[in-house]
Amino acid sequence: MTELIERPAPEIGKARRRREDARLVTGRTRWTDNIQLPGMLHVAFLRSPMAHARILRVDVSAARELPGVVAAFTGADLGPEQGSLPCAWPVSEDVVIPAHPPVAVEEVRYVGEAVACVVATDRYRAADALEAIEVDYEPLDPVLDMEAALAPGSPGVRAGQSNKAFTWVFSQGEVDAAFAGAPVLIERTYVQQRLIPSAMEPRAVVCDRLGEDYTLHSATQIPHILRVMLALTTGIPEHRLRVIAPDVGGGFGSKLQVTAEEVVCLLLAKRLNRPVKWTESRSEGNLTVHHGRDQLQRISLAAESDGRIRGLKVDLLADMGAYLMLVTPGVPLLGAFMFPGIYKMAAYDFRCTGVFTTKMPTDAYRGAGRPEATFAIERVMDELAHELGIDPLEVRRRNWIEREEFPYTSVAGLVYDSGDYGAATDRATELLGYAALRAEQAERRARRDPVQLGIGISTYTEMCGLAPSRVLGSLAYGAGGWEHASVRMLPTGKVEVVTGSSPHGQGHETAWSQIVADTLGVPFEDVTVLHGDTAISPRGLDTYGSRSLTVGGIALLQACGRVREKAKSVAAHLLEADPGDVDFENGLFRVRGTDAVRSIQEIALAVFTAHNLPDGFEPRLDADATFDPENFSFPHGTHLCAVEVDTETGMSRIRSYVAVDDVGNVVNPLIVEGQVHGGIAQGIGQALFEEARYDEEGNLLTSTLADYLIPSAADLPDFVTERTQTPATSNPLGVKGVGEAGTIASTPAVVNAIVDALRPYGVHDVRMPCTPERVWRALEESR
Amino acid sequence: MIPATFDYVRPSTLGEAAAALAEAGEDAKVLAGGQSLLPLLRLRLAYPSVLVDLGRVAELRGIEDRGDRLHIGAMTTHDEVVNSPLVNEHCPLLARATATVADPAIRHRGTFGGSLSHADPAGDLPSVALALDAEFRLASAAGERTVPAADFFADYLTTALEPDEILTGVSVPKLGPDWGCHYEKFHRTAQAWAIVGVAAAVRHSGGAVVEARIALTNMGATPVRAHAVESALAGVPLNGSGAGVREAALRADEGTNPPSDADAGADYRRHLAKVLTRRAVIAATSG
Numbered sequence A: 001m002t003e004l005i006e007r008p009a010p011e012i013g014k015a016r017r018r019r020e021d022a023r024l025v026t027g028r029t030r031w032t033d034n035i036q037l038p039g040m041l042h043v044a045f046l047r048s049p050m051a052h053a054r055i056l057r058v059d060v061s062a063a064r065e066l067p068g069v070v071a072a073f074t075g076a077d078l079g080p081e082q083g084s085l086p087c088a089w090p091v092s093e094d095v096v097i098p099a100h101p102p103v104a105v106e107e108v109r110y111v112g113e114a115v116a117c118v119v120a121t122d123r124y125r126a127a128d129a130l131e132a133i134e135v136d137y138e139p140l141d142p143v144l145d146m147e148a149a150l151a152p153g154s155p156g157v158r159a160g161q162s163n164k165a166f167t168w169v170f171s172q173g174e175v176d177a178a179f180a181g182a183p184v185l186i187e188r189t190y191v192q193q194r195l196i197p198s199a200m201e202p203r204a205v206v207c208d209r210l211g212e213d214y215t216l217h218s219a220t221q222i223p224h225i226l227r228v229m230l231a232l233t234t235g236i237p238e239h240r241l242r243v244i245a246p247d248v249g250g251g252f253g254s255k256l257q258v259t260a261e262e263v264v265c266l267l268l269a270k271r272l273n274r275p276v277k278w279t280e281s282r283s284e285g286n287l288t289v290h291h292g293r294d295q296l297q298r299i300s301l302a303a304e305s306d307g308r309i310r311g312l313k314v315d316l317l318a319d320m321g322a323y324l325m326l327v328t329p330g331v332p333l334l335g336a337f338m339f340p341g342i343y344k345m346a347a348y349d350f351r352c353t354g355v356f357t358t359k360m361p362t363d364a365y366r367g368a369g370r371p372e373a374t375f376a377i378e379r380v381m382d383e384l385a386h387e388l389g390i391d392p393l394e395v396r397r398r399n400w401i402e403r404e405e406f407p408y409t410s411v412a413g414l415v416y417d418s419g420d421y422g423a424a425t426d427r428a429t430e431l432l433g434y435a436a437l438r439a440e441q442a443e444r445r446a447r448r449d450p451v452q453l454g455i456g457i458s459t460y461t462e463m464c465g466l467a468p469s470r471v472l473g474s475l476a477y478g479a480g481g482w483e484h485a486s487v488r489m490l491p492t493g494k495v496e497v498v499t500g501s502s503p504h505g506q507g508h509e510t511a512w513s514q515i516v517a518d519t520l521g522v523p524f525e526d527v528t529v530l531h532g533d534t535a536i537s538p539r540g541l542d543t544y545g546s547r548s549l550t551v552g553g554i555a556l557l558q559a560c561g562r563v564r565e566k567a568k569s570v571a572a573h574l575l576e577a578d579p580g581d582v583d584f585e586n587g588l589f590r591v592r593g594t595d596a597v598r599s600i601q602e603i604a605l606a607v608f609t610a611h612n613l614p615d616g617f618e619p620r621l622d623a624d625a626t627f628d629p630e631n632f633s634f635p636h637g638t639h640l641c642a643v644e645v646d647t648e649t650g651m652s653r654i655r656s657y658v659a660v661d662d663v664g665n666v667v668n669p670l671i672v673e674g675q676v677h678g679g680i681a682q683g684i685g686q687a688l689f690e691e692a693r694y695d696e697e698g699n700l701l702t703s704t705l706a707d708y709l710i711p712s713a714a715d716l717p718d719f720v721t722e723r724t725q726t727p728a729t730s731n732p733l734g735v736k737g738v739g740e741a742g743t744i745a746s747t748p749a750v751v752n753a754i755v756d757a758l759r760p761y762g763v764h765d766v767r768m769p770c771t772p773e774r775v776w777r778a779l780e781e782s783r
Numbered sequence B: 001m002i003p004a005t006f007d008y009v010r011p012s013t014l015g016e017a018a019a020a021l022a023e024a025g026e027d028a029k030v031l032a033g034g035q036s037l038l039p040l041l042r043l044r045l046a047y048p049s050v051l052v053d054l055g056r057v058a059e060l061r062g063i064e065d066r067g068d069r070l071h072i073g074a075m076t077t078h079d080e081v082v083n084s085p086l087v088n089e090h091c092p093l094l095a096r097a098t099a100t101v102a103d104p105a106i107r108h109r110g111t112f113g114g115s116l117s118h119a120d121p122a123g124d125l126p127s128v129a130l131a132l133d134a135e136f137r138l139a140s141a142a143g144e145r146t147v148p149a150a151d152f153f154a155d156y157l158t159t160a161l162e163p164d165e166i167l168t169g170v171s172v173p174k175l176g177p178d179w180g181c182h183y184e185k186f187h188r189t190a191q192a193w194a195i196v197g198v199a200a201a202v203r204h205s206g207g208a209v210v211e212a213r214i215a216l217t218n219m220g221a222t223p224v225r226a227h228a229v230e231s232a233l234a235g236v237p238l239n240g241s242g243a244g245v246r247e248a249a250l251r252a253d254e255g256t257n258p259p260s261d262a263d264a265g266a267d268y269r270r271h272l273a274k275v276l277t278r279r280a281v282i283a284a285t286s287g
């Protein structure tokens, strides 16, 4: 059999449109709320209107009598069976993990905490019934401010107990010596405001019971972890529980959680032996989806008079909210290693205190710890430059790790494998037109233009691709960081891929198909990707921390390699050649130097029929692989922006934005572009618009999208995005994560630009979000 | 959407609508575009017993040329106002202000009459109606009446409408070619409501202001007419240093009572009113 094969363009690197998008953007898909099961009931939760109160009485009897109501339960009715919502990251010896019943029993500790639930024949009747529930509360003091919460005599989130959740410290080098006698000392305090991760798809749960078997559908990022945690906390054995994350519409960390609603729906399906559904409304979500950020950062930097950094000290207060949820206390730790950023220094001291308050618990939100760290160091680098009268790019240049110094062990102990900070920065300054903008800035300053121009810089790196299991273990995280994939060759030569990674908007189905197409030499269209169902994909650790490609993608690559090796031995057998003489290219096995070939599809069929296989060959080509990375991945880049600040009104307008990111090799540039755009938008959201605000009684003031402002396309400039490409050395694809980089980089770029615009007025900081009113007040105060 | 139970009627004439309202009593609500009412129902901040949907009452929709005035039916959508040649020619202030309302999806459903009846102090159209001295046509089963804009907006979310009354339409004066106009809206995101807005229509000739009509959005419980600015502007020259306009605009917060809320403090709103009024007058009189 001879054929002239044209070498197809490789799939890896092709800007393919995402194959899953048609169904996702039209909504004709398996969103959890689209699921309808016969006899399904609807759940609604009564939520606390008080930030802190003792529950004296909850009476659901009138609700039970209403038409259409099937059941109503208080926390006490659910009893010990509801267990305690898990925290899987006990960060330190001294960590306090309070009991956290899904439906409160004795006390409520934040506005929105569930106090009762109703099950009815439709969601309208369920909502009506909530109004018939009577609750008597005895108000207790709310605890809202972290510093006050730690002061002696503060009311406790739990009576008689300290509001301190934990302390975690890290120190490297001679910190005291670095600070003693340092020519330059910069000390600043920054506030990372509380944010609400606003995934487009609200959370939803559908739970079905069949005999002793349960199927829980949830809009979750973590079906595998959820299954394990629910088995551990509810007593429903793991093998009786199937968790399905159908198509999931965004998460940003907010669906990396084991929620009260998931646990309660499971219990309700068990007790009532009927399928139940719960879907949150947006305002319910703003109250009760875990929040993000909320840190008070004290940062001190000691430097030489030429700007070289001697040492860094960071003292953080991190608001935990009322309880520790799945990885609540671990979020600031993910930042602990990133405060030194891309800079060389000999000494670093980090301390974090977790603080309980009567607010919604915080947890992972896009970037989780790294945006906070990057913000603080990049803000301080600008302060250092200002102090010394050096250009802020130059001060960074004097401190950053040079390309020939990689691999480089940072002062925080991370081994940065590769990078080229100079290349990214040079390209970014060129794209922005840095010099021309500086000239325009000088000109506007000189004529005291009411509209001032600021240039913002953010040169970042971050650790992602979570993570080496051993490292996670050393940080007391409750799980590993490997990922699993399996590849099934079907008799007709098509390929089914099963991934343990759990997409919720990232485009796995496209990227994974590209990897398979190149490694097995099959057409892109011949691959299908299965995910998000513990019955179909039993092994996995899900999607968060920009880990899908750098961990899950590598598992897939390895599984494909195994399939190929097996196929090769069959091909050699059929071609009557030594496997060592058989080459594989573009889906064809060829005896070297001959025209004798077999396609991988022919091999698949031959293995299916099993009529003529090598002796002892088990008739299947399928293979799987589990990959545990040896290191994190360290994407980096330089983001620059120009912001016009109207000093009369305080309004900031981003005029231009340039991002040059280095995410190593790229499987699909279009997907990378999408991640960068969305990431930048979300980071700008923190810089300019978003803030979860509680009043002095602990009521959330931003419970709707009319109050919690997120940017839309109309509020954002065109982003100029480019890449430099320094392959990762820690994985065979040379890829680095890209899911969070944009968010990590953009927030300080924007705030630095605003401050840069305002320096001639004596303004050296503006608290986020930099609303027009805050900018105006900062100007008023310094006038 | 999880509202409480309500009855729903969908009349096809104004007479039927008025009768339905009269019959339903105090707890009935008119439903226009639903862009303000439905969020209230969804959050269970309103519990109407009956919704009288005006969506099929054709006579309430459309824009008519009535000599020296335009008549705009209450059920005319924001989008229709923005794209109406009549409005753009004779009352561009309204077209421009309406173009800043929310986003295209909401402008396709939300109505002119609904915005005015709802009378949100942050809404953009009440101040425009006030600046223009619009006349409001109200109808009920008992009859019809006309209310001037100055009397229509009574208080926070409260108008001269009785529970059984329907706003049928609004008449606005045509402004001649010697009028310039501008709506200056200050808001944080494209879809956000105004923190402060300024509606300005200025008649000018020979390089000086002849007459000005200025009203402010979100500077009190109702839209406020900036009378002090209006009188200070009369005769002010428009070329040169601009000092006259600047000085007149400094009086923009006189007689206002702006709220301090999560969006902005009262002092900031007062400051904005002055800056934005200056900008609105300059924009209205240039080009």
Ligand SMILES: Cc1cc2nc3c(=O)[nH]c(=O)nc-3n(C[C@H](O)[C@H](O)[C@H](O)COP(=O)(O)OP(=O)(O)OC[C@H]3O[C@@H](n4cnc5c(N)ncnc54)[C@H](O)[C@@H]3O)c2cc1C
Binding pocket: B029, B030, B031, B032, B033, B034, B035, B036, B037, B038, B054, B074, B075, B100, B101, B102, B103, B106, B109, B110, B111, B112, B113, B114, B115, B117, B118, B120, B122, B123, B124, B125, B161, B165, B166, B167, B168, B191, B192, B193, B194
């Ligand atoms: C996200 C969002 C952003 C928005 N942003 C803005 C903005 O920036 N600026 C702005 O001005 N508006 C804004 N709006 C409001 C929008 O303009 C609405 O269209 C308007 O407020 C109400 O008009 P409607 O036709 O939807 O009225 P509905 O919501 O149907 O009714 C509103 C109220 O008016 C009453 N009503 C309606 N019509 C009549 C009538 N003919 N006679 C008597 N009573 C009547 C109803 O009973 C109800 O009480 C926004 C709305 C949304 C959802």
